[in-house]
Amino acid sequence: MDYYKVLGVDRGASEEDIKKAFRRLAHKYHPDKGGDEKKFKEINEAYQILSDKQKRAQYDRFGQVFSGGGPAGAGFGPFDFGQGKGPFGEVRFDFGGDMGDLGDVFDAFFEGMGVRQRRTYRTGADMEVSIDISLEEAFRGTQKNISYQTFVNCSACKGLGHDASAGVDECKACNGRGEIKETRQSFFGSFTQVKACERCSGTGQIPRKTCDHCRGLGRVKSDKTIAVHIRSGVDDGQLIKVKGAGEAGERGAEAGDLYIRVRLKPHPVFDRRGENLSIRQEISLLELLRNKKLEIPTISGNHLNIEIPAGFDLRHPLRIPGEGMPRHDGHGRGNLFVELELKLPRKISTKGKKLLEDLEGEVE
DSSP: OOHHHHHTOOTTOOHHHHHHHHHHHHHHHOGGGTOOHHHHHHHHHHHHHHTSHHHHHHHHHHSSOEETTEEOTTOOOOOOOEEEEOTTSOEEEEOOGGGOOOHHHHHHHHHHTTOOOOOSSOOOOOEEEEEEEOHHHHHHOEEEEEEEEEEEEOTTTTTSSBOGGGOEEEOTTTTTSSEEEEEEEETTEEEEEEEEOTTTTTSSEEESSBOTTTTTSSEEEEEEEEEEEEOTTOOTTOEEEETTOSOOOGGGOOOOOEEEEEEEOOOSSOEEETTEEEEEEEEEHHHHHTTOOEEEEOTTSOEEEEOOOTTOOTTSOEEETTOSOBOTTSSOBOOEEEEEEEEOOSOOOHHHHHHHHHHHTTOO
């Protein structure tokens, strides 16, 4: 059996590709949904081998997997249904140590039967906003106030979703445990799943007085403003993460993060290329011949007077070290490249032409 063909993936497929292929096929061929039981077992077998790095390496090299001194590439041995007790006294099965991580397999089983594990309270979602800054602000670093709308903790109940002073009662649905058990039948046998109680969202308690302002969620929509420091040398399109500044979670659950995408405004003088800057500078023929110094502006707001080296090729930019953007490692700055554009005169007088003819023999 070619496990890669069973899952429909290439031999160079990543772990994530293998997992996605398994979930898709397991859902399609699940016996409880009218699928092919034999095909489903082949899919399960292929996933157990290819999702394990050591087993996959053996299979790629030898065409089979050796486990416990004998080949296992030809199929799985019998399941070892060792038994144990759960918190409710229910019987739970142990499939042994050679089966790998069965979490993804069980997820596929339960999804096929319409069972999904419940969370207690919904955590806050991550958010992304954009901010425009100038090249000068990116050079020096800056601090910006960013305003956006999101879920924030309810001020009336301080994010609890209920009136703490009114107290709580024990949840009758789960008898205060916060969990309930649910037994499902599959072709492998009977499985017991312990999940969070839906009635109390896993807390084991029912508030006596729900907050009217947030309707028990512990969060409300509101405008929010935060101050964000943008370090010098930040790149165009770079993301800055502010932990916990995204959506507030329900009833005190963890808040999401805020991602700020930095956008650099176009600059009228400088063109940025990573840590380097470039600028175009016109120079006349006479300035070039007279070796006149050029006044070049810099991103720091200063000006440099530079000379063009003798014999310099105008087809290449002139490099000025250390006048670019700050480097990310904090060690110095990039370069400033001056791209020279020779500006030829529109008209030369007869006298000027004679002077140029006389000059021709004076230059090398």
